[in-house]
Every structure is written in C-alpha cells, then in structure tokens.
Amino acid sequence: MTGRQLAVYDFAVQPALGDFYLFLQASLSLSSELGIEDVDLCVVADPSRTRNSVFLPLLEEGALRAKLFELLPMTQLHPKIRNVFVVERMDLAIELARRTDSPYQSCWPPCEMLLSDSLAGGQYIYYANFAQLDRLHRGREVMPRLRARPMVAEWARDFLAAHGRGGVPVTVNLRSNPTHGTHRNMVANAWRTFFDRAASAHKATFFLLGAVAEDFSMFRSCANVVITKDWFTTAEQDLALIEHAEAHMGCSSGPSTFPVFVGDKPASIVNCDAIGDLHTYRGSFFLEGAYLRFSFGSPNYRVTTTPETEASLLCEFEVIMGVLAERTARRQSDAMKLDAACARGMDLHREGHLDLAGQLYRAVLTAAPLHPGANYGLGMLKVQMQQPHDGLPHLKAALLAQLDVPDYWLGYLEVLMQVGQDDVARNILALGLRQGISGAAIDELAARLRNPSPRPAVA
Numbered sequence: 001m002t003g004r005q006l007a008v009y010d011f012a013v014q015p016a017l018g019d020f021y022l023f024l025q026a027s028l029s030l031s032s033e034l035g036i037e038d039v040d041l042c043v044v045a046d047p048s049r050t051r052n053s054v055f056l057p058l059l060e061e062g063a064l065r066a067k068l069f070e071l072l073p074m075t076q077l078h079p080k081i082r083n084v085f086v087v088e089r090m091d092l093a094i095e096l097a098r099r100t101d102s103p104y105q106s107c108w109p110p111c112e113m114l115l116s117d118s119l120a121g122g123q124y125i126y127y128a129n130f131a132q133l134d135r136l137h138r139g140r141e142v143m144p145r146l147r148a149r150p151m152v153a154e155w156a157r158d159f160l161a162a163h164g165r166g167g168v169p170v171t172v173n174l175r176s177n178p179t180h181g182t183h184r185n186m187v188a189n190a191w192r193t194f195f196d197r198a199a200s201a202h203k204a205t206f207f208l209l210g211a212v213a214e215d216f217s218m219f220r221s222c223a224n225v226v227i228t229k230d231w232f233t234t235a236e237q238d239l240a241l242i243e244h245a246e247a248h249m250g251c252s253s254g255p256s257t258f259p260v261f262v263g264d265k266p267a268s269i270v271n272c273d274a275i276g277d278l279h280t281y282r283g284s285f286f287l288e289g290a291y292l293r294f295s296f297g298s299p300n301y302r303v304t305t306t307p308e309t310e311a312s313l314l315c316e317f318e319v320i321m322g323v324l325a326e327r328t329a330r331r332q333s334d335a336m337k338l339d340a341a342c343a344r345g346m347d348l349h350r351e352g353h354l355d356l357a358g359q360l361y362r363a364v365l366t367a368a369p370l371h372p373g374a375n376y377g378l379g380m381l382k383v384q385m386q387q388p389h390d391g392l393p394h395l396k397a398a399l400l401a402q403l404d405v406p407d408y409w410l411g412y413l414e415v416l417m418q419v420g421q422d423d424v425a426r427n428i429l430a431l432g433l434r435q436g437i438s439g440a441a442i443d444e445l446a447a448r449l450r451n452p453s454p455r456p457a458v459a
C-alpha cells in the first residue's frame with residue numbers, strides 16, 4: 001500500500017517522556033495496521049498554547065525547547081519515522097496533513113481530533129493513544145513495538161552483565177520530582193529497607209533509573225543497587241535497560257509504562273493515581289481485584305494504587321521472582337524435550353531413516369533456531385544427501401553455539417574442505433587451535449590442509 005503517515009504531537013501540551021512514548025507506539029501500531037512503511041513526525045512546540053497546569057513550569061519558550069530536544073532522540077525507537085518537522089503552530093501541522101498534494105494516507109491523531117474542542121484540555125493525545133492501542137491489541141502482545149536501536153540494545157545487555165554482580169537484573173524507576181506529581185514520588189525509606197531486605201533473600205541487582213537531578217544518594221551504599229544516572233544514561237538507554245532486564249519495579253512514571261509492551265516481562269508499579277478517572281481510559285485500563293491492568297500487553301504487568309511500603313515491595317518482589325522461577329523451569333523443561341527430540345532424530349539418522357530424521361531436526365530448529373545438536377545433525381544430513389553447500393550454514397551455527405564440542409569443529413572443517421574452501425578451513429582451524437581443540441583427528445585434518453590432494457569439483 002502506498003502513502004505515508006503524518007504523526008502530529010502537540011509537545012506544548014504534553015512534554016513528558018511517557019506520553020511521548022505512548023504516542024510513538026500508537027503511531028507505529030496504526031501505520032502497521034494500514035500497511036504504511038514511512039512515517040513523518042510533526043512536533044508542535046508553541047509555548048503560548050493552553051496546556052495542562054502540570055506543565056506550567058515549562059511555559060517559557062526556552063525551557064520548552066530544551067525539553068523538546070531532550071526527548072526528540074526517542075524518535076529513533078520508532079523504526080518507520082523518516083522525517084521530523086518542528087513547527088510553532090498547530091494550524092501549520094493541519095495544513096501539512098490536508099494539502100491537496102499531501103503524500104499522507106493517514107494522520108495520527110486524525111485531523112478531526114486535532115481540531116476538536118478537547119485539544120485545549122491537554123489530555124486528548126494521552127487517552128486517545130490508549131484507546132488506539134486497546135483497539136489494535138486488546139488481549140494480546142503489542143507487536144510491532146518500539147525498540148532501542150541494535151547498538152543501544154547491545155550496550156544495555158553489556159551494561160547489565162558488567163554491573164549485575166551475578167544477580168538477576170531488575171530495573172527500578174524511582175521518582176523524586178520536585179515540580180509536579182509530587183504525590184507519586186517514591187517513599188524513599190521503604191525502598192531503602194526493601195533493598196536491604198532483598199539482599200539477604202534473593203540474588204538480584206537493582207538498576208535505579210531516574211532523572212539526573214533526582215537525589216538517589218541514600219541508596220548509594222546498598223550493595224545490590226546500581227545508580228544508572230552515574231553514567232548519564234539517555235532516555236533511549238534507560239528504556240533499553242528496562243527491555244533487557246529480567247523484571248521491572250518502580251513508581252508510577254513515564255518509563256514504568258514501557259514494560260507493558262515488552263513481552264511477558266514481570267513488572268510491579270506502585271502508587272498509581274489513575275483510579276479516580278478510569279472512565280477516561282475507555283476500558284483500556286481497568287481495576288482487577290487489587291491491581292490495575294491494561295487490556296493489552298503483558299499479563300504480568302501489575303499496578304497498585306497505594307504508596308509503597310517495605311512489606312508491599314517485598315510481597316511484589318516475591319511474586320516477580322516466582323514468575324521468573326516458573327519461566328526458568330518451563331524453559332528447562334522445553335529444552336529437555338527438544339534435546340530428546342534431537343536425540344531421536346540422531347537415532348533415526350544412524351538407522352538410515354533420513355527423511356524422518358530431517359523432519360525431527362527441522363521441528364527442533366523451528367522451536368529453537370540455534371539448537372546446536374539439531375543444526376549439526378541437519379548439516380551432516382545435507383552432506384550425506386550430496387548437498388554440502390546447504391549443510392554449511394547449519395554446521396557453522398552448531399559450532400558457534402558450542403565451541404567446546406570437537407565434532408562440531410571437525411564436521412565444519414571437513415565440509416569446508418569438501419566444497420573447496422581450504423583457505424577458510426585453515427583460518428577456522430587456526431582459531432580452533434587457539435581455542436584448545438586437539439587430538440588425532442585434528443592433527444590428521446591439519447596435515448591434509450598442508451598437503452591437499454586433488455579432488456573432483458563439487459557441484
């Protein structure tokens with residue numbers, strides 16, 4: 001389908017990270033439903049506009065623009081955004097969407113909404129985003145979803161591993177905002193006691209997220225706490241840490257909305273103040289027992305409406321650790337089943353039932369594409385069926401998955417030589433020798449590489 005989407009964000013009305021994130025996700029979800037691959041973002045930054053009183057401290061144009069350029073890098077989470085425009089008036093954005101020669105197939109929010117009376121109230125974008133996500137994703141995972149760029153995701157995984165001290169990595173979004181929403185700020189003593197108690201009960205490391213200006217000094221002496229702002233992390237890096245940690249906890253604030261979109265990640269959010277205006281969410285956010293829940297996304301995302309206490313945090317963390325333990329057990333059980341299926345495939349392979357063996361190998365790889373045994377078995381089966389070129393990628397995958405298995409080195413090297421890639425084989429052998437592989441078979445293969453004998457070409 002041709003056309004583009006114009007996504008219009010009234011930044012003067014909602015200059016908050018969580019609101020901007022929800023808007024970007026709604027834009028991505030709608031463009032995907034309509035088959036649109038390219039999105040242009042138009043940000044309206046007019047400091048004279050009526051806005052929610054919460055953001056009055058940003059009334060001055062300079063402060064508003066500073067905040068705008070702080071959050072604009074978050075657009076890189078949206079894989080379809082191609083161009084970004086910043087305009088001073090809403091009518092300019094609407095004119096852009098409605099021009100007779102406009103390339104835009106759709107506009108989010110629709111122009112009718114942008115022109116409506118609700119615009120002056122300053123909340124239309126926020127609740128409309130929830131309604132859109134509810135319509136598109138009710139009862140299931142949100143896909144596609146915003147993601148950190150690959151290089152930022154790699155940084156997050158490395159950061160969690162480097163500073164995790166061997167514990168389960170849990171991100172914690174704490175809030176200590178002196179200007180607005182102060183009733184949702186953290187109960188610092190409860191969190192401090194919780195971290196101390198958790199240290200003796202579980203092997204976990206808590207990665208604290210928050211603004212640079214917020215004071216987390218009271219947690220600096222906690223052995224199981226890492227204050228990420230000591231590394232001046234960006235908003236995109238914070239969201240990448242949330243995405244790649246095992247679980248999330250925190251105050252009701254912008255970044256704490258993110259985990260609902262990240263698979264089935266367990267998350268516990270405290271002290272949400274939405275209970276008084278749930279009707280404005282139009283069913284996308286609702287009370288279920290003691291928790292508030294979203295109609296879409298992770299079923300393990302729980303929101304409480306009361307300020308945190310030491311006891312409540314410990315209770316929530318026990319639930320989180322229970323979910324993680326159950327998931328680990330399920331993964332181990334699944335891995336055992338896949339290993340058993342692969343072993344049966346190898347038995348059939350040895351017995352000469354190549355078709356049945358191939359079916360089992362492929363079934364295992366459908367569930368676990370990097371399974372080393374199934375990749376090795378299918379690779380060798382391809383070689384046996386006179387298809388060595390097709391077997392090479394599987395043999396390489398097996399080797400990369402388990403570098404400590406000599407047969408994987410030998411199998412890959414033998415087939416490289418069989419297809420005439422002796423130079424590649426020599427390089428791989430040199431790498432293997434540095435890794436410590438040895439034995440009579442390796443010595444014999446090395447001798448053949450030094451003194452290759454003539455062989456027929458392989459088709």
